[in-house]
Amino acid sequence: MRGMVLRLAVMAIAxxxxxxxxxxxxxxxxxxxxxxxxxxxxGEVGRFGGTYVTTSISDPRTFNAVVAxxxxxxxxxxYSFDGLVETNRISxxxxxxxxxxxxxxxxxRTWRFKLRKGVTWHDGAPVTADDVVFTxxxxxxxxVQSSLPDVLTIAGKPIQYKKVDQFTVEFKTxxxxxxxxxxxxFSVLPKHKLEGALKQGASExxxxxxxxxxxxxxxxxxxxxxxxxxxxxxxxxxxxxxxYRVDKKGQRLPYLARLVIVVVPNLDAARLKFExxxxxxxxxxxxxxxxxxxxxxxxxxTIFDGPPTFSTEFLVFNQNPKGISGxxxxxxxNAKFRQAVSHAVDRDAIARQVYAGRATAQFSPVSPAxxxxxxxxxxxxxYDVARAEALLREAGFSKGSDGLLRDPAGNIVEFTMATNxxxxxxxxxxxxxxxxxxxLGMRVTFAPEAFNTLVGKLTGTFNWEAIxxxxxxxxxxxxxxxxxxxxxxxxxxxxxxxxxxxxxxTEIDRIFDQAAQMVDQNKRKQxxxxxxEIVAEQVPMxxxxxxxxxxxxxxxxxxxxxxxxxxxxxxxxxxxxxxYR
Amino acid sequence: MLxxxxxxxxxxxxxxxGITLISFAIIQLSPxxxxxxxxxxxxxxxxxxxxxxxxxxxxxxxxxxYLRWLWNALRLDFGYSFAFQVPVIWxxxxxxxxxxxxxxxxxxxxxxxxxxxxxxAARRQYSASDNVLSFSAxxxxxxxxxxxxxxxxxxxxxxxxxxxxxxxxxxxxxxxxWGKILDVAHHMVLPVLVLGVLSVAGLMRQxxxxxxxxxxxxxxxxxxxxxxxxxxxxxxxxxxxxINPLITIFGFSLGGLLGGSAILENVMGWxxxxxxxVEATIQKDLYVVMASLVIGSVTLVAxxxxxxxxxxxxxxxxxxx
Numbered sequence: 001m002r003g004m005v006l007r008l009a010v011m012a013i014a015x016x017x018x019x020x021x022x023x024x025x026x027x028x029x030x031x032x033x034x035x036x037x038x039x040x041x042x043g044e045v046g047r048f049g050g051t052y053v054t055t056s057i058s059d060p061r062t063f064n065a066v067v068a069x070x071x072x073x074x075x076x077x078x079y080s081f082d083g084l085v086e087t088n089r090i091s092x093x094x095x096x097x098x099x100x101x102x103x104x105x106x107x108x109r110t111w112r113f114k115l116r117k118g119v120t121w122h123d124g125a126p127v128t129a130d131d132v133v134f135t136x137x138x139x140x141x142x143x144v145q146s147s148l149p150d151v152l153t154i155a156g157k158p159i160q161y162k163k164v165d166q167f168t169v170e171f172k173t174x175x176x177x178x179x180x181x182x183x184x185x186f187s188v189l190p191k192h193k194l195e196g197a198l199k200q201g202a203s204e205x206x207x208x209x210x211x212x213x214x215x216x217x218x219x220x221x222x223x224x225x226x227x228x229x230x231x232x233x234x235x236x237x238x239x240x241x242x243x244y245r246v247d248k249k250g251q252r253l254p255y256l257a258r259l260v261i262v263v264v265p266n267l268d269a270a271r272l273k274f275e276x277x278x279x280x281x282x283x284x285x286x287x288x289x290x291x292x293x294x295x296x297x298x299x300x301x302t303i304f305d306g307p308p309t310f311s312t313e314f315l316v317f318n319q320n321p322k323g324i325s326g327x328x329x330x331x332x333x334n335a336k337f338r339q340a341v342s343h344a345v346d347r348d349a350i351a352r353q354v355y356a357g358r359a360t361a362q363f364s365p366v367s368p369a370x371x372x373x374x375x376x377x378x379x380x381x382x383y384d385v386a387r388a389e390a391l392l393r394e395a396g397f398s399k400g401s402d403g404l405l406r407d408p409a410g411n412i413v414e415f416t417m418a419t420n421x422x423x424x425x426x427x428x429x430x431x432x433x434x435x436x437x438x439x440l441g442m443r444v445t446f447a448p449e450a451f452n453t454l455v456g457k458l459t460g461t462f463n464w465e466a467i468x469x470x471x472x473x474x475x476x477x478x479x480x481x482x483x484x485x486x487x488x489x490x491x492x493x494x495x496x497x498x499x500x501x502x503x504x505x506t507e508i509d510r511i512f513d514q515a516a517q518m519v520d521q522n523k524r525k526q527x528x529x530x531x532x533e534i535v536a537e538q539v540p541m542x543x544x545x546x547x548x549x550x551x552x553x554x555x556x557x558x559x560x561x562x563x564x565x566x567x568x569x570x571x572x573x574x575x576x577x578x579x580y581r
Numbered sequence: 582m583l584x585x586x587x588x589x590x591x592x593x594x595x596x597x598x599g600i601t602l603i604s605f606a607i608i609q610l611s612p613x614x615x616x617x618x619x620x621x622x623x624x625x626x627x628x629x630x631x632x633x634x635x636x637x638x639x640x641x642x643x644x645x646x647y648l649r650w651l652w653n654a655l656r657l658d659f660g661y662s663f664a665f666q667v668p669v670i671w672x673x674x675x676x677x678x679x680x681x682x683x684x685x686x687x688x689x690x691x692x693x694x695x696x697x698x699x700x701x702a703a704r705r706q707y708s709a710s711d712n713v714l715s716f717s718a719x720x721x722x723x724x725x726x727x728x729x730x731x732x733x734x735x736x737x738x739x740x741x742x743x744x745x746x747x748x749x750x751x752x753x754x755x756x757x758x759w760g761k762i763l764d765v766a767h768h769m770v771l772p773v774l775v776l777g778v779l780s781v782a783g784l785m786r787q788x789x790x791x792x793x794x795x796x797x798x799x800x801x802x803x804x805x806x807x808x809x810x811x812x813x814x815x816x817x818x819x820x821x822x823x824i825n826p827l828i829t830i831f832g833f834s835l836g837g838l839l840g841g842s843a844i845l846e847n848v849m850g851w852x853x854x855x856x857x858x859v860e861a862t863i864q865k866d867l868y869v870v871m872a873s874l875v876i877g878s879v880t881l882v883a884x885x886x887x888x889x890x891x892x893x894x895x896x897x898x899x900x901x902x
Contacts, residue, residue: 061665145633150626212667231675232852260751265850272738272745452613459620482623489627
C-alpha cells in the first residue's frame, strides 16, 4: 500500500505549476552521436558499475505496462519504461522524458508533443509517434483491463489522439483539462512488438507480456533492461547502454550495472534483510525510526527524516438510506454528530501511540505533502470532549444517569465500527477511537474483518455502520473524483447517488467539474481550497493523522536526494561510491 | 489388487466433484470478490470494474460459473489467474517444484533421523537417553512452525551464518552447477530444520510406541528364546512388524508434499506453492484456489493409495481382493 502512494504521486503530480508556461524547451547543452537532445541529469557525476538491491513484498502481476495497476508491477516496469513526460521528484514540476517539448493551443484543448529524436527501444528500433498512438489504441480497446481510459476520459469523452508526423503526436480534449499534463505520463509500449497481440483481441492483449513471458522479450526504452524474473524470488535488470539521459560530463546514464528486486514475504523480512546488509534500501515504518537512528553508524546507512506521505486514514459513517435506516441513519446524517465525533478523537494520542510521534493531526482530505493544493486554513477539531458533548447536546442527544448517550427519541447510541483485519495500524487506531467515543457515552463495537468483505460492503451491499479505512493519494485532487463526486462508487458514505443528497455534495460536484476544466492552476487551487473547507465543515470522513516517511539507504550509494513521497533517488543517477560489490 | 486400485480411482471421481462443488460454493458465498482492490483504487472507475467482472465471468450465475469451470477442468484447462493473467497451471508449475523439493528433503531428513531414534528409544525404554528424546519430542511437537521459523530467521540474522529467507542468492546464476546446488542447500538448512524437526518428533514417538508394542508379542519372546541375536530379533522381526502404521503415515505425508509447508514458506520467503495459495485465497483468486484444491485432493488420495500398496508389499497378511 505504501508503494502505491509513490505510484499515484508520480502519476498524479505532473504539471501542477507548469501549464501556465506551456512551452518547455531545453537548450541542448550536450549531444550524443545518436541523440541530438539528451536529458542532462541534475545530480552529481557518479561512477559506473555496481548492483543495487531492494525488496518488494509481492511478486509482479504483469509486465504489460498498459494493464499494470499495482505497485508490485508498476515499480519494476518503471525501470524499463518511460512516458512522454514525468514529474521531477524534487521540484514536482513536469519535465520532458520521451517528449522533448510540447505546446498547448490558446483554447487549452489541443496539445502537441515533440518526441526526442534518436531514442531507441531496447532492441534498437526507434521510438516514434506510432508507439504513443499504439499504446493509447491498446488502452482504449474494449476489454483491455487498463485504468488509463478512466484517467483520459474528460467530460465523458475519451481523449482524441493522432500522429502528426514521425516524431509529433497531437491530443485533443473535449474541454480544457487542468490535470492534462499529469495524466499523460503513461508508459509507452513498442508497437512493433505488441501489434500482433492487440490484433488478436483484448483478452489476448491482457495476457501478453505476462509474468510467464521470458523477461528478455520485454522491450522498453527506460534506463534498465529486464533480464530475469524468478517467481517468488527476484527480478533482475541490467543497464540500458543506449539510454537517452546523460550526466553533466555527457556520460550516458544509468550508472548502476545491475538492479535487483528481491521478493520477500513481508516487511519484517525486508527489514531483517536490510539490517543484515543484504539489501540497500528500506522504507522504515514510523515506529522504527528511533531504533534505526541508533543503528545508523553500525549498519553503515542513513535514515532520513522524510516528507509526509500522501495517503490518508479516516473514519467514515454510513449515510446511505439504501444501506441503513432508522435512528442510526439519522445520527450519521447529522453533521453535528460527525463534528462531535471529530472533536472526541484524540489525534495526538494516535500520532504518539500508533506512529511513535512520526505523524501530525490531519483535518483535510489533502495531505500537507501536497504543498500546492493543501489548504492549511480549514476548520480544525482539537481534542475536546466538552466541546463534543456540547455539540451533541445541541443536536438533541443526552447522557443518561447510566452514562449512555441517547438520541432525542431515547435510543441508546450504539454502532459497530469495522476495519480491515491484519492492518495493525488501523486496528490500533480503532481501539483508541473506540475508547474516545466511549467517553461520550457511545457504545461502540470494534470488529475488524477481511479486506474483501469490507470492500464488498462498502461498495456493494452498503450494509455497514462505521468503517476505518484509508486511501492513497497524489498531488492532483482530480484523481480523487471517484471519492468526492456524489455519483462516485468510492463516495463511501453514500455512493452512486442519482442526484446529490445534500447541498454541500452538490457544491463539491460543481467544484470538481469546474476545476477539471480550468487550466489556470491558481484558480484551480482556489476551488480546491473551498472543497477542503466544505469537507472539514461537514466531516463525511474523519481524518486521523498524516504519517511521515523514513527511508533508510546504505551509505555506499550516491546521489541520494529526498523527494516526493519519501523517494530517495532517480534510479538512473543512483551510483555506488565505493568500489562496488 | 489391481481391481482395488481401480475401484479407489473410481471413488476419486465423485469425491473430487463433491470437493470442488463445495469449495466453489463456499468461496463464492463469502462476501467480496477478487475486484476489491480495484474498487478501492480511486483512479479506477465503476465501469472499468464492471468490465473486469464481465471479462472474468464473475457476472454469470454461480452454477454456470461452476459448470464452465468443471467442463474446462475436465479437459485439464484450469483457467487463468485473475491476478496474474497467466494460466493457473503455469503459476502453480512455477512454484510447485520448490515446494516438492523442500518437503521431500525435510521428509527424507525427518525419516532418516526419526526411525533409528525411535528404535533406539524403544530398545532402551525409560533409560536416560529415552527420557531426553521423549522430552525433546514433546518440545518439537509443541513448537509451532511459524515460531521456530521466526526464531531461526533471527538466529540467521544474529550469526550471519545463513541467508535470511529465500531459496537462492542474487548471484545464483553466475555460479557453476555445483555452486548452485550448494547455494540452494545453504538456503534450505533452516527451513528443513523447522519442518524436519517438527515431524521427527511425531515419527519418533510413533516408531517407539509401535516397536514397544511388538516387542511384547509372543513371537519376539520365541525368537529371543530360540537364541537369535538381539540385532536380528529387532531388525528382521520386530521392526518389520512395527512399521505398518508408519506406512500409513507415509501415505498421508505424501499429500503434504505440496501444501505441507505453507506457513513456513510465508515466514521464510520460500518461493513455494503454499505461499501462492495462501495469497490467492486471501485475494479470492478463484481459479488458483480451485486448482490447488484439486491438486491437493488428488495427491492426498494418491498418497493413501500408495500407502495401501506398500502395506501389501510389506505385510503378507494384508490382501484387498
